[in-house]
Amino acid sequence: MERRSRSLISTDDLTDEDLRAIVGRGAELASGGLVNNGSLTGQVAGIYFRMTSTRTRTAFSSGALRLGGQIIAYGPGDLQTNTGETTEDTGRVLSRMLDILVARTGGGCAELRGWAEGNRMSVINAMTAAEHPTQALADLAAMTTRFGQVAGLRVLYVGEGNNTAAALALTLSRYRNTELVLRTPPGYGVTGDVLARAETHALRCGAIVTERHDMDDLPSGFDVVYTTRWRTTGTSKPDPRWREAFVPFQVTADLWQGSPKAVFMHDLPAHRGEEVIAEVLDGPESIAFAQAEAKMHSAMAVMEWCRDVL
The missing domain is CATH 3.40.50.1370 (Aspartate/ornithine carbamoyltransferase)
Incomplete structure (x- = not known):
C-alpha cells in the first residue's frame, strides 16, 4: 500500500x-x-x-x-x-x-x-x-524527557519574540494547565497574530500565555527558563542601538532566586555574555545540549x- x-x-x-x-x-x-x-x-x-x-x-x-x-x-x-x-x-x-x-x-x-x-x-x-516548528517539537520532547510530561509546566521565556518564541507559544499552549510567560524587549515582541492564535489554543486547553516588555514583578516557581540568541539567524535589526533594549533581558543566576528548581533551555547557538551568562549556560541547571540532541x-x-x- x-x-x-x-x-x-x-x-x-x-x-x-x-x-x-x-x-x-x-x-x-x-x-x-x-x-x-x-x-x-x-x-x-x-x-x-x-x-x-x-x-x-x-x-x-x-x-x-x-x-x-x-x-x-x-x-x-x-x-x-x-x-x-x-x-x-x-x-x-x-x-x-x-x-x-x-x-x-x-x-x-x-x-x-x-x-x-x-x-x-x-x-x-x-x-x-x-x-520554527521543529524547534518547538524538540523543545517539548526535551521537556517530556526531563519532567515526564508537558502538561502543567510553567515556562519563562526571556528575550526576542522571534520564530522560536512563536513556535513555543503555539505548541505549549495546546497542553493543559501549562503557563508561558513571555518577557520580551519593547519593540521586539511576539507578533499579534501569533499571540492571538496561542491565546485561542490556551483558552481551549486551559493554558495561560502572557507577554510583557519588562523584567519587573516576575512570578516564581517556573519549571523552565528559556532564552534564545539576541541576533536570530538571517535577520538584522534596523535600530543601531537595539542592544540597549535587550540588556535587561539577559539571563543571569538571579532568575533562579524565585525558581530554584528550574532548568535552563536555549535553542543554540549561544553567545555567552549576551543573552545568557556562561555560569548559567554551562551550569548544572542547563539542559541546553541535551535539548540540542533532542x-x-x-x-x-x-x-x-x-x-x-x-
Whole structure:
C-alpha cells in the first residue's frame, strides 16, 4: 500500500493528537527506543538549506540515516533557481525524485506550501522568519524527557519574540494547565497574530500565555527558563542601538532566586555574555545540549509522521 504523504509547514498543520504523538515519539527515541527500525527504508530525503544551520541540518540528516533513509544535501548555490528557474518548477521536479524535502529558505511559508502541493513529497519547514516548528517539537520532547510530561509546566521565556518564541507559544499552549510567560524587549515582541492564535489554543486547553516588555514583578516557581540568541539567524535589526533594549533581558543566576528548581533551555547557538551568562549556560541547571540532541530524535519523529509510519 502506498504511504500517505504529509507536510509540516506550521504547527497549525498538526492536530492536538498529531502534536502529542510526535512529541511522545521524540521523547521515546531519546530514552533509547527503537532507533534503527528501518521506518524510512527506501525513502530519499532532500536536505536544502539556503541559510546556515548546525543542529537542524545535522538532526534531519543523521535522523534520516538512522531510520534507514538516504539523503541528498543541497547548499544555497546548488540548484538552478540561481540561474533563473522558478521555485515552482524546482519544486515540481524535486517532488518527482524525493520523498521528503527538509528546507530552510529564509523566506515565508508560501514557497514551502507550493512545493507540498500534490502530496507527492513531504515538505518540512526547517525554519522560516515567522516560525520554527521543529524547534518547538524538540523543545517539548526535551521537556517530556526531563519532567515526564508537558502538561502543567510553567515556562519563562526571556528575550526576542522571534520564530522560536512563536513556535513555543503555539505548541505549549495546546497542553493543559501549562503557563508561558513571555518577557520580551519593547519593540521586539511576539507578533499579534501569533499571540492571538496561542491565546485561542490556551483558552481551549486551559493554558495561560502572557507577554510583557519588562523584567519587573516576575512570578516564581517556573519549571523552565528559556532564552534564545539576541541576533536570530538571517535577520538584522534596523535600530543601531537595539542592544540597549535587550540588556535587561539577559539571563543571569538571579532568575533562579524565585525558581530554584528550574532548568535552563536555549535553542543554540549561544553567545555567552549576551543573552545568557556562561555560569548559567554551562551550569548544572542547563539542559541546553541535551535539548540540542533532542532535535535529532524529534526530527526522526517528524519524518516518521510525514511518511505516515509513526
